[in-house]
Amino acid sequence: MHKALAWLDGLPRFSVLKFNLYRAWLLLNHLVPEYRDFEVFFIAGSKGKGTVASTLAAILTQAGITTGLVTSPHLLSLTERVNFQGRDIDEETLGAYVADIRANLPALTQEKGTWIFGEIILAAALMWFRDLGARTIVLEAGLGGRLDAGNLFRRPLATCITTVALEHQGILGDTLAKIAWEKAGIIKPATPLVTAASGEALTVLRQRASRLGAPVLSYPSDFAWQERGKLELRLPEKTLSLATEFTTDAHKANTAMAACLATFHPRISDKAIIEGIKRAPRLPGRFEVMPGRPVFILDVAHTPESVANLLAAIAEKYPRAKLALVAGFLADKQVTEMLALMLAATEQVYLAPVLDPRSYDPRGLAGGLQVDSICAGIIAALPQADVVCVTGSFAAVREARGFET
Numbered sequence: 086m087h088k089a090l091a092w093l094d095g096l097p098r099f100s101v102l103k104f105n106l107y108r109a110w111l112l113l114n115h116l117v118p119e120y121r122d123f124e125v126f127f128i129a130g131s132k133g134k135g136t137v138a139s140t141l142a143a144i145l146t147q148a149g150i151t152t153g154l155v156t157s158p159h160l161l162s163l164t165e166r167v168n169f170q171g172r173d174i175d176e177e178t179l180g181a182y183v184a185d186i187r188a189n190l191p192a193l194t195q196e197k198g199t200w201i202f203g204e205i206i207l208a209a210a211l212m213w214f215r216d217l218g219a220r221t222i223v224l225e226a227g228l229g230g231r232l233d234a235g236n237l238f239r240r241p242l243a244t245c246i247t248t249v250a251l252e253h254q255g256i257l258g259d260t261l262a263k264i265a266w267e268k269a270g271i272i273k274p275a276t277p278l279v280t281a282a283s284g285e286a287l288t289v290l291r292q293r294a295s296r297l298g299a300p301v302l303s304y305p306s307d308f309a310w311q312e313r314g315k316l317e318l319r320l321p322e323k324t325l326s327l328a329t330e331f332t333t334d335a336h337k338a339n340t341a342m343a344a345c346l347a348t349f350h351p352r353i354s355d356k357a358i359i360e361g362i363k364r365a366p367r368l369p370g371r372f373e374v375m376p377g378r379p380v381f382i383l384d385v386a387h388t389p390e391s392v393a394n395l396l397a398a399i400a401e402k403y404p405r406a407k408l409a410l411v412a413g414f415l416a417d418k419q420v421t422e423m424l425a426l427m428l429a430a431t432e433q434v435y436l437a438p439v440l441d442p443r444s445y446d447p448r449g450l451a452g453g454l455q456v457d458s459i460c461a462g463i464i465a466a467l468p469q470a471d472v473v474c475v476t477g478s479f480a481a482v483r484e485a486r487g488f489e490t
Contacts, residue, residue, distance in 0.1 A: 087180030130247025140343035144361025153214035231270020249286035409470035411462035413439035413481035435462035
């Protein structure tokens, strides 16, 4: 790994007491003051935001709009997080920008905390986009929303909060309403909000949007898929016919949100939306089916909602298959709820710690089959099943991909 990237990767991902936007403001004004000139779409949410962001970027690119994309987290390489016109930044280039930033960091007083990962990589991405002539940026929040570095952009074209679930409770809050409030912090005055949130979370989002005069477009009430002999996407002011296959219901919802967001760019055409959806990359680790037998699926589902969606998709696509799950979780997730869903689908659930400092120790869990590692779980599962799925976290899928190679 490039020396500067090793430094970047070692920075803290967040700081509970010193979590603020001042550092991002200071850094961008110091190194890339042109950041104010970018057209921005800002996307937050508990799940699906990476798919929404990458699909939106593909639509914009199809419209001839020079587009930069910043996503979080990455699966295998830091370079996955920064993309220009469908091409990830290479390690040498990212390392050079990070090294330049490190050498020119503005001074921080102690009460402002220390630099964190998201601030530095955002600055590097924006510097690269500026140098390549990008005008429009699709930006995915790394954590929460209100205090994410990307929330420094005060006039986005539109914002998106995909869904809201219990996550990062030690940072964002211990209730759905508190977490929704943190994510609602990205809503801007008179700026459209696109969302697939529901229930209590949607109520919180609507309350803030109402105070700010921000229109709310909610899936599936304000835009949705419909079958009329062919698949159609009903958007607020148009209906588009598409010939597209979706891996899961979440994939359908995320694609619809990306299309709805795209309509808020003045240069978007119907053709660009259709072609962008068709050409949007399938992100690794999102119902990723690997070749061979048995069927081997990698999915980064890490909330009860996403696990339920994954299991429903497997049941629909492989209705008579014998299923085995290999799962590794992080400690800040709803582990018992996810495990209950898995055990309802199959008795063959192999539980392992993952190679991450935040790994959940599964030894205290009731149910499931304990193994020492994700790879050990795969080896145990392969002879037992027609479909083997590795899930529970990005870390679990990362290890599984290492097993494959």
